[in-house]
Amino acid sequence: MVALTIVTNMVLNGVWLAGSRTWVDDGHELPAAAKRHRYIVRRSAIRNATLPQDNAPAGATELRNEPPHFSAFKSPERLLMGAGPSAVHPDVLSVMSEGTIGHLDPAMIVMMEQIKDMLRYVFQTKNAMTFPVSGPGSLGMEACVDNLVEPGDKMLIARNGVFGTRMTEVASRAGAEVITTDDDWGRPVDPKKIEEALKANPDTKFVGFVHAETSTGALSDAAAICRLAQDHGAMTVVDTVTSLGGVPVSIDVWGADAVYSGSQKCLSCPPGLSPVTFSDKAVEHILARKHPVQSWLLDLSLVAAYWQDNSGKPRVYHHTAPVNALMGLHEALRRITDEGLEATWDRHRTVSAKMVAGLEEMGFSMLVDEAYRLPQLLTVLLPDGIDDGAVRKALLEDYHLEISAGLGQFAGKMWRIGLMGETAREANVDKLLAALKEILD
Numbered sequence: 144m145v146a147l148t149i150v151t152n153m154v155l156n157g158v159w160l161a162g163s164r165t166w167v168d169d170g171h172e173l174p175a176a177a178k179r180h181r182y183i184v185r186r187s188a189i190r191n192a193t194l195p196q197d198n199a200p201a202g203a204t205e206l207r208n209e210p211p212h213f214s215a216f217k218s219p220e221r222l223l224m225g226a227g228p229s230a231v232h233p234d235v236l237s238v239m240s241e242g243t244i245g246h247l248d249p250a251m252i253v254m255m256e257q258i259k260d261m262l263r264y265v266f267q268t269k270n271a272m273t274f275p276v277s278g279p280g281s282l283g284m285e286a287c288v289d290n291l292v293e294p295g296d297k298m299l300i301a302r303n304g305v306f307g308t309r310m311t312e313v314a315s316r317a318g319a320e321v322i323t324t325d326d327d328w329g330r331p332v333d334p335k336k337i338e339e340a341l342k343a344n345p346d347t348k349f350v351g352f353v354h355a356e357t358s359t360g361a362l363s364d365a366a367a368i369c370r371l372a373q374d375h376g377a378m379t380v381v382d383t384v385t386s387l388g389g390v391p392v393s394i395d396v397w398g399a400d401a402v403y404s405g406s407q408k409c410l411s412c413p414p415g416l417s418p419v420t421f422s423d424k425a426v427e428h429i430l431a432r433k434h435p436v437q438s439w440l441l442d443l444s445l446v447a448a449y450w451q452d453n454s455g456k457p458r459v460y461h462h463t464a465p466v467n468a469l470m471g472l473h474e475a476l477r478r479i480t481d482e483g484l485e486a487t488w489d490r491h492r493t494v495s496a497k498m499v500a501g502l503e504e505m506g507f508s509m510l511v512d513e514a515y516r517l518p519q520l521l522t523v524l525l526p527d528g529i530d531d532g533a534v535r536k537a538l539l540e541d542y543h544l545e546i547s548a549g550l551g552q553f554a555g556k557m558w559r560i561g562l563m564g565e566t567a568r569e570a571n572v573d574k575l576l577a578a579l580k581e582i583l584d
């Protein structure tokens with residue numbers, strides 16, 4: 144067996160096997176001169192050859208751990224009605240189980256172009272640089288911030304929940320001088336505070352904010368904040384992780400510069416991809432940077448060689464893209480383009496109104512005022528006497544229903560009920576309300 148492995152290795156590495164008359168060099172015939180002078184190896188030499196592992200320290204090739212043996216994983220039945228991930232349509236799962244193809248396969252390239260087109264539709268943008276980053280929403284956040292910000296740049300970030308706060312962390316790690324505005328959890332970002340901060344800090348280069356704060360359920364006025372940033376000569380970084388596909392997002396009308404989202408919320412895809420879009424102005428800014436982007440993986444000037452900015456250059460390897468995950472995103476986006484964005488937004492609104500009415504009838508109240516309440520993520524205040532953990536446990540174990548807990552100051556006092564993408568169906572509202580009634584009666 145060892146001898147066979149040695150022979151095989153030598154064939155693969157380009158040697159002539161005496162007696163077999165076979166010349167091999169990476170699968171090609173070698174020229175005659177090379178045949179005479181190179182790679183002649185006698186069988187005895189093959190027999191005496193050593194493998195690198197033969198020189199390994201004593202014991203290094205012996206197994207120390209026994210192989211663990213498990214049965215194949217099976218997902219428990221779940222209806223995902225929390226803050227994400229949301230329910231995934233069986234068609235999306237079925238396309239994801241198509242055979243894996245190469246990340247530069249011609250069929251893959253066609254699919255990638257279609258994903259870019261469909262993302263431009265959901266983002267409502269003509270931006271050439273629109274594609275999904277291979278990673279979760281937080282990586283999309285890093286892709287936007289890390290590409291735009293250079294050490295010492297001033298970035299104003301609006302905090303009104305967990306994810307604005309996360310953006311301050313990402314920006315400081317990228318070397319930004321971070322300044323902030325703060326709004327109470329449950330309220331939208333106040334554009335007046337942004338304006339005051341920009342007036343007080345005329346050297347601000349970037350403004351970052353979260354359109355739909357998943358930790359609180361509040362929707363901010365993205366158009367107003369982007370306009371203020373433009374008026375003060377700053378570019379914008381916008382988080383649309385929870386808003387994209389659930390409420391109107393209109394990148395070109397807003398004039399936003401670097402925008403990221405996530406596959407697992409209103410796009411109703413499994414987690415792990417982060418659609419991003421960059422304005423031409425943002426791309427020019429990135430290409431003119433003085434310092435290279437700190438992250439090689441996220442450097443837009445390199446990733447573009449794979450996802451391509453429609454420059455017509457041949458596509459080349461950058462990283463091995465998550466092929467099957469992209470197949471899923473393609474199908475999820477196809478479902479949205481078939482339904483139409485306006486109908487999708489409408490469905491979220493209608494289903495959410497039904498849920499709010501049912502919850503209010505049961506005595507619950509909403510944290511967020513109706514004027515800026517996210518239809519796709521309801522933050523529900525718990526009346527005294529309700530055991531948050533016990534109810535969520537019962538929902539999961541007895542009804543296969545997942546809802547999310549409150550975060551930070553709302554831990555134990557609030558639920559986050561998601562009606563995102565495929566979850567936003569009237570039948571799901573009925574199921575959750577009926578289950579809650581049974582548990583609480």
Ligand SMILES: Cc1ncc(COP(=O)(O)O)c(C=O)c1O
Pocket residue numbers: 226227279280281282284306353355356357358382384385405414415
């Ligand atoms: C508004 C917002 N931004 C960013 C993120 C981070 O996304 P991910 O968990 O996919 O990294 C989330 C996740 O829930 C989010 O809701």
